[in-house]
Amino acid sequence: MPPTFDATVRRAAVLSRITDDFAVVCATDGRCVEMAGTARTVWLALPDHDQPPVHIAALVAELAAKHFADRDVVAADVMMVLSTLEEAGCAARGT
Amino acid sequence: MQLAARDHAALVAVARHGLPGDAASAHAPIVLRPAEAESVRLFVRSDRIAGLAASAIAAGELHVESAELAKVHDDWHAALKACVIIEALLVRLAARLDDLSARWAVSKGAAIGHLDFDDPVMRCFGDIDVVIHPDDWDRVVRAFSRPADHRRATRRFTRLYGKGETVSIDGMELDLHRRFAVGRFGVRSVMGDCFEHLDSFVLAGRSIPALDAPFRLLHACFHAVLGGSPGLRAHRDVAQIALGHGDQTVERAWLAADRWGVSAVVARAVIDTWLLLQLRTDHPVMQRALRTQISDADRSVLDLFRDNPSFRAQAMTAFGALRWRDRPGFIAAATAMFVGGRR
Numbered sequence: 001m002p003p004t005f006d007a008t009v010r011r012a013a014v015l016s017r018i019t020d021d022f023a024v025v026c027a028t029d030g031r032c033v034e035m036a037g038t039a040r041t042v043w044l045a046l047p048d049h050d051q052p053p054v055h056i057a058a059l060v061a062e063l064a065a066k067h068f069a070d071r072d073v074v075a076a077d078v079m080m081v082l083s084t085l086e087e088a089g090c091a092a093r094g095t
Numbered sequence: 096m097q098l099a100a101r102d103h104a105a106l107v108a109v110a111r112h113g114l115p116g117d118a119a120s121a122h123a124p125i126v127l128r129p130a131e132a133e134s135v136r137l138f139v140r141s142d143r144i145a146g147l148a149a150s151a152i153a154a155g156e157l158h159v160e161s162a163e164l165a166k167v168h169d170d171w172h173a174a175l176k177a178c179v180i181i182e183a184l185l186v187r188l189a190a191r192l193d194d195l196s197a198r199w200a201v202s203k204g205a206a207i208g209h210l211d212f213d214d215p216v217m218r219c220f221g222d223i224d225v226v227i228h229p230d231d232w233d234r235v236v237r238a239f240s241r242p243a244d245h246r247r248a249t250r251r252f253t254r255l256y257g258k259g260e261t262v263s264i265d266g267m268e269l270d271l272h273r274r275f276a277v278g279r280f281g282v283r284s285v286m287g288d289c290f291e292h293l294d295s296f297v298l299a300g301r302s303i304p305a306l307d308a309p310f311r312l313l314h315a316c317f318h319a320v321l322g323g324s325p326g327l328r329a330h331r332d333v334a335q336i337a338l339g340h341g342d343q344t345v346e347r348a349w350l351a352a353d354r355w356g357v358s359a360v361v362a363r364a365v366i367d368t369w370l371l372l373q374l375r376t377d378h379p380v381m382q383r384a385l386r387t388q389i390s391d392a393d394r395s396v397l398d399l400f401r402d403n404p405s406f407r408a409q410a411m412t413a414f415g416a417l418r419w420r421d422r423p424g425f426i427a428a429a430t431a432m433f434v435g436g437r438r
Contacts, residue, residue: 013299015182017175017216019146024172026179028186028299030265034176049300 007053007094008082010046014090018044027089035081038063038074042081046091053094056082101142101327102371105135105157109144110327111372112151113217116338118374118381126158136166142326143219145171150217174219181205184267185223186299191264197235198228199304200293202272202314203332206305209296211335218328218335223269226306226314227259229286232273236260239271248431255428256282256413275317278412279396283356309347312336313357316348316364321400321409330368337365337380345380356416362387363397407433 015026023040026032035043041063047054060078064071085091105127111119127135139148148167151157159167182205192199200206204220212218227235232254239262253260258281259272274281294305306314315332319325337345352361365384369376376385389397396412410429417425 013186013301015179015186015299017179019149019171019175019216021168022172022175024176024179026176026183028183030180030183032176032180034172 006057007055008046008086008091009049009051009053009094010043011090011092012049016043025085025088025090029089031088031090033084033088033090038067038077039081039084042078043085046085049092101138103131103135103138105131106138106142106327107371107373108157109139109148109151110142110331111334111374112147112154112156114331114334114338114372114374118334118338118369118378119372120375122156122373124156124158127163129160129163132159132163136163136170138327139167140170140174142328143174143221144328144331145174146217146219147331171216171219174221175216177221178205178208178215178219181220181223181267182298184264184269185303186301188223188225188264188269189298189301189303191238192225192235195231195235195238197231198290199231199235200226200289201303201305202226202311203318205298205303206294206296206311207315207332207335209298210294210305210308211311211332211339218332224272224314225269226272226286226289228290229273235271236262239264248428252410252428252432256410256425275314276321276409277406278321278400278409279393279416280317280321280357280360282413282416285355288351288354308336308340308344309351312340312344312348313351313361316352316361317357319364319367320360320397323403327371330364330371333364333368334372334374337368342379345383349383358387359389359393359397362389 013028017024021036023035023043024032025043045054045059056078060071060075063078064074082091086093105125108122108125139145145167148157149171152159152164152167185201185205201224203224204222208215208218208220236250253273258274258277259270261268261270274284274286289306289310292307294307295302296305297303312333315329315336319329319333322329349358349361352358362384365380369381374381392415399412400409414422414425
C-alpha cells in the first residue's frame with residue numbers, strides 16, 4: 001500500500017498511558033485509540049509535536065529491519081495505524 | 096469461587112507493592128489459589144489497583160495462573176483508557192475554569208497519578224476531584240449549574256457546611272469540592288490554606304494546578320477515614336504520599352491538620368493504613384500518629400463515619416464542632432435542606 005502522506009508527529013493536545021504491552025492515547029475531545037504490538041511500537045516511534053516529524057519510509061524501514069518483516073506488510077500496518085491516529089486527532093501530518 | 100475480603104493477603108501485597116521508602120518490609124511471595132483468584136481480581140478491579148497487581152505479579156510477589164494474569168491486564172488496560180478519557184474531560188474543564196478566572200486545583204486521582212507515582216499508569220482513577228477556592232465557589236457552581244438544578248437550600252448548606260457538588264460537563268459528572276468532607280472535620284477546614292502553594296502537572300500541553308503534597312496527603316487522609324468505603328487504593332494513597340516526599344511534607348500536613356483541628360483524621364488514616372498494609376509500625380510516620388491525642392468526641396465521629404452512615408448523620412456531626420453562635424444558623428440551613436427533601 002503506497003503511503004498517503006510522508007511524515008507525521010504526535011499532536012500536542014493528547015493524553016496517553018503506555019505500559020510494556022499496551023498504549024492508549026486520547027484527544028482532548030475524548031476520541032481514543034488503544035494499541036498493542038506494532039501499533040504501540042509505531043506510537044512510541046512518533047516524535048512529539050515540537051520535534052521534527054518522522055518520515056514514514058524511514059519508520060517502515062526501521063520497523064521492517066527490527067522485526068525481520070516484509071517491508072510492504074509493515075508499510076500497510078504503519079499506514080493503517082497512522083490513519084487511525086490521525087482520524088482520532090492524536091497524530092498530524094508533518095512536512 | 097471463594098469470596099475474599101479486602102484484608103486478603105494477596106490484596107494487601109498488591110496495595111503495598113512498590114511503596115517508596117523502607118516502611119514495607121520484605122514478605123514471602125503469595126501464591127493465589129485458583130478458587131480465590133476471581134474474587135481477589137474483582138476487588139483489584141473495583142479498587143482500581145490492577146496496575147499494581149500486574150506489577151506485583153511481574154515482580155514475583157504474587158503468583159497467579161496465566162489466565163488470571165491476562166484478565167488482570169485486561170482490567171488494567173480498561174482502567175487506563177478510562178483515565179485518559181477523564182483527563183480529556185479535565186483539560187476541557189480547565190479551559191472553562193480558567194475562563195472564569197477561578198482559583199482551583201485538582202486533588203486525588205490524576206494529581207496523585209502524575210505527582211506522587213513515578214509512572215501514572217500505576218494510579219488509576221474513575222472520576223475528577225477539583226477543589227475550588229472558597230471565594231470563587233458561588234461563581235463556579237453557578238457557571239456549571241443548569242437552571243433546573245436550582246436547589247437553593249442544598250446549595251446554601253453546601254457553601255456553608257458541605258463537602259461539594261457534583262456537576263455535569265459534556266454528559267460526564269465530576270466532583271467540585273468546597274471541603275474535603277462533610278461534618279465535624281469538614282467544617283473545621285480552612286480551605287483557602289490549600290491555595291497558598293500549588294503544584295502543577297501538564298496534560299495535553301496545558302498546565303493543570305494541583306494541591307501541593309501536604310494538602311494532597313491531608314485530602315487522602317480525609318478520604319481514607321471519612322469517605323465511606325474507600326477501598327485499598329485510598330490507603331495506598333496515604334502511604335504513597337506520606338512515604339514518597341520526605342519528612343518535610345508529612346510535617347507540613349501535620350501542621351495544617353493541627354491548625355484546622357483535624358489531627359485525629361490524619362492519625363486515624365495513618366494508623367488504619369499502616370495496619371491494613373502491614374507496614375513497619377516503628378516507622379516515624381506511624382509513631383507520630385500513635386502519639387496523637389484523639390479526644391473522645393473526635394473518636395466517636397471517626398467511628399461513626401467508619402460505619403458509612405447516612406448523609407444526614409454525617410452532616411449533623413458538624414453541630415458539635417461549631418461555635419455556639421453559629422449553631423442556630425447551622426440548624427436552620429440543615430432543616431431547610433432536609434425538610435425540603437433533597438437528601
